[in-house]
Amino acid sequence: MAALLLRDLKLSVRAGGGALIGVLFFITVVAVIPFGVGPDLNLLSRIGPAIVWIGALLSALLGLDRMFQTDREDGSLDLMLMQEHPLVLTVLVKCLAHWIGNGLPLVIASPLLGLFMNMDEVAIGATMLTLLVGTPALTFIGAVGAAVAVTLPRGGLLVSILVLPLAVPVLIFGVSASYAAVEDPAPFLPPFLILVAITMFFAVLGPLGAALALRNADD
């Protein structure tokens, strides 16, 4: 399993997929926003957490669909399905590798972007914390979608319908927890705890669902 983790990490660093590029992309997305909204610093700092979260969701979506596809296309998936390791574990490790390679760098880069967006320290901290807790959920949800996409030769549409609606709650609670940390009346903890619960829920459901989908991918 450590070998799988290592291999997937290597792959994500090796060819155009890596941490550097993910972060670069994140920065680019955020840098583009002020062009649209205009240079109003107050406004920027108000929409800051939302923008940072959207950037994270987008970069999560960009890499996700290929999570199992490459392994299927070159036949590796077949061999993984045959092993005695429980498949759920294999999926979990693949999710983990995907998160470390793609999600974690985003979390680490988010304070820098917070500065760009003129956010104050509390907001930056809160956004980073919610991202840390919330991005794994995106990966787990994505895994189900990716697994379903692998199985259905013509099921593409289903995946999109599946993934985004599930990811929206994560986004909403992540964003509202970040805001709650700055705005006084709203309490930070309730949405944050819901976010934690969502992540834990999908940490179980995601790999299970993905494993089930992969097993039924028989072809």
Added chain:
Amino acid sequence: MAALLLRDLKLSVRAGGGALIGVLFFITVVAVIPFGVGPDLNLLSRIGPAIVWIGALLSALLGLDRMFQTDREDGSLDLMLMQEHPLVLTVLVKCLAHWIGNGLPLVIASPLLGLFMNMDEVAIGATMLTLLVGTPALTFIGAVGAAVAVTLPRGGLLVSILVLPLAVPVLIFGVSASYAAVEDPAPFLPPFLILVAITMFFAVLGPLGAALALRNADD
């Protein structure tokens, strides 16, 4: 060439579901902003066009990297490179198909989102019009990135990084034209015409660059 257009359209509906995930993501992005800005309707309608444009720009990135990659992986690209149709034309048709499959749905969905953002009719109309004129430019620019990254197994994020800086002018003039339509002193036509000019410029430069890149990605 009509055959190619038809095939690519069929593929975009059959598998991967570029269109739907793009629109869904678009809606999500736009729906999340009110969480950040709060329920201040005036402010929302003020930043509306900008948000709609940013959402469209980001969703346009989603499917880009696979524009040539699938054709390369199954060997179709080889055969296309060999034909006597000028390669530029082939690329242009592929861009067109990609735009119809991924860009046009965004344009069609934008009035709905305008309503979400509490924009008035003129603003909605202007935004839709600028999107209709501007999104093809995004596709053409993206084609260059997709062609450059075609040999990279996971080019997705890299493509967006290469593409986004070039997309900035499109965003700027798109947004400023939309604003000009609502705010009285500023004239609508100049930025709109610049947007048209940018699209036409990239309609030439994009396919040329992409064709050049495809010819040079030989292996």
Added chain:
Amino acid sequence: MSHTFYIAMSYGIAGLISLCLIAWVWLDGRARRRELAQLEAAGIRRRSATSPAPEGGKA
């Protein structure tokens, strides 16, 4: 903060980045030269190829 601080910082950062660049180029060059010397010592030389040079290589 005083203007002197900003000036000092500006020159400092500019100097630092330039020095990093110079050091990088310098060290890189030294490493390459060392590798070439090692290859030379191992008896591997240029123009040991069995093939004539492709175009552009008529040194």
Added chain:
Amino acid sequence: MSESLAITKLSDLANPTRFLVLASRVLPWLSAVTALLFATGLYLSFAGEGDYQQGLTVRIMYVHVPAAWLSMMCYTVMALSAIGTLVWRHPLADVAHKTAAPLGAAFTLIALATGSLWGKPMWGTWWVWDARLTSVFVLFLMYLGLIALNRAMDDPGKAARLCAILILVGFVNIPIIKFSVDWWNTLHQPASVIRMGGSSIDASFLRPLLVMALAFTMLFFTLHIAAMRNEIWRRRVSAQRRMAARMAGDKPGLTTEKST
């Protein structure tokens, strides 16, 4: 005298081996001139007095403006070499734009850093999203993107050609940076040195500025030539290594070597 003859001559001159010889000969001189120019420039910039409006911080200009100019010039150099790569397929052009990218990124970083250090006392903020500033930031991102693309591909020839295409397409950003101040009214200073109708800047500022600009330019060329020399050496080493491995393996037809 035919055109093809001129091209042969040019490519003869630009042959890597000859380039190495040339580089070793000029590099010491170039470094000396650069050092001398920097000494003069620094002396001039600290000897002069401040601006009535901007106070002593005008001294930041002597670093900021040359770095900003160079960040654009470097991209122009890359664009020219990109043409060399695509049109003449000259290996030296590949090397030229590959090695220029990190240099350009560094100069852009200097311009960004000194600019925001200047902005804090002048505008009261480190960073604003105005057109000039953001377009320079976008330029920085483009440099990083090119470096990333170069690293993502392991066939140097192919990487060079694809990067060249991207450089040329991305060249549209340069006029945007240059004219952004004219197109949008922003906080940033409009062009006052290089513009139609002559310079509008006081001579006492102009002199140190120009010397520093020259110094930065020489620094760029010195580093670029040295970096190109390094890159040529790197490729030579890898070619010889592959050759050596091939000789040792001596199984023609079955083996291939590719150093990483």
Added chain:
Amino acid sequence: MRLIAENLSARRGEDLIFQGVSFALSRGESLVLTGKNGSGKSTLLRVVAGLLRPESGTVIWQADTADKGMRAAEACHYLGHRNAMKTELSVHENLTFWQQFFGHSPQGESLSVDEAADAVGLGDITHLPFGYLSAGQQRRMAFAKLLVSFRPVWILDEPTAALDVSAERVFTGLIESHLRNGGILIGATHQPLGLENAQELKMAGFTGIAEEVW
């Protein structure tokens, strides 16, 4: 050690591809599937490897060391049409990964990565990215994967496609030594593999439409 298939049948889409296929293989025995294109060879192999759910019937693995409930697939190596190697990673990294992922098997001995690459005749190019190899070299390296971790049963789907003659001989040699060491082989080929004493099963293809259900 026995691999037993009982009364297997399988569907592809709505077509019954084969029906009532049974066989039993013990140590050192091999079974070669032949038949026309589309006759169901690959399908049967995937069923045995546990990658495709059979319509009816079971595949059983009997061994002293095996648990009762062990899936037969876990005793198998499967080499399909696709090579299961990453083009971005070097050959060495690929093989090392599979070695670790397959884990150590106590029932037989495994070769090291370098020995395995040597065994297929490509020992000196393991540092190259897999994508740089020619079609035949890739196939050979995929075969080397079977050697780095011992599994008693080898399931090979057209292993020798795209191979030159000398490589074919190398493969036959490796398969024979696997059988001598008590291994089991099930393979599908169009060209004779040159194995002695191999049982042969001729696939006929399409046996009916699974219409009974309706």
Added chain:
Amino acid sequence: MRLIAENLSARRGEDLIFQGVSFALSRGESLVLTGKNGSGKSTLLRVVAGLLRPESGTVIWQADTADKGMRAAEACHYLGHRNAMKTELSVHENLTFWQQFFGHSPQGESLSVDEAADAVGLGDITHLPFGYLSAGQQRRMAFAKLLVSFRPVWILDEPTAALDVSAERVFTGLIESHLRNGGILIGATHQPLGLENAQELKMAGFTGIAEEVW
């Protein structure tokens, strides 16, 4: 009608794979490349098809109907290791697309999609998605692509890999009739194609490293 290659050499990465390859083929002639795995057969075919830029040398196509500047590639069909078919589309959709994309050629006659599928012996499954076919069936359908639009030169890279014996015979038959009709063939194989009068070119592989440039 003549296909002429003059003094070709090509690189892969930094290695010179072959050098000074020349040949000329006129109507009805065929050239078969042989050689070990990794000896550069596929590389040479890709150079002839214009997919890989040769390091030196040119490929020229001479014909009455051809313009002076016509690229040789435009007179060629190329069947590589990959089938150039979309798994999501049906076979019929795939073939129709290629027929329209290749366009009508006045120099020879083309078969309709159904006739072409018939010719490779799979006339009755053109409605299936391409991804549902077996390996050999996919290869046959990829071959049918050559029949739906006439091109004088066929460039085939191991066309018979994964094929059963009867399909191999079918392919040989189709190739022979193409040659009889004045076509030209360049192919790479490990198994003899059974063509009479075919010239043979043995590839040796690696001839040097392009290091002189540096």
